[in-house]
Amino acid sequence: MPSFRTGSTDVNTIQHRYFQELEKDCSVNSASDAYYLSAIAWFCLTFIFPPAVIGAVVCVYRAKKVQKGGRK
Numbered sequence: 001m002p003s004f005r006t007g008s009t010d011v012n013t014i015q016h017r018y019f020q021e022l023e024k025d026c027s028v029n030s031a032s033d034a035y036y037l038s039a040i041a042w043f044c045l046t047f048i049f050p051p052a053v054i055g056a057v058v059c060v061y062r063a064k065k066v067q068k069g070g071r072k
Contacts, residue, residue: 035063 028034039059045052 030066032063032066035059035066039063 028037036059039056042052042056042059046056
């Protein structure tokens with residue numbers, strides 16, 4: 001049964017705390033994070049358009065370059 005249909009607020013409190021912590025862990029804090037997120041998107045696109053794997057590789061390369069002190 002979905003939590004919004006239960007009479008208990010405990011479930012909603014637990015969900016709220018879980019998503020609050022998840023938000024902190026999943027935020028994009030740097031250029032490297034943005035490139036990795038782009039790489040994931042490009043990789044997902046490869047299921048429809050296989051040559052998109054090239055874009056994923058480029059994004060991972062740029063993310064590693066930024067981590068080592070390249071362009072920020």
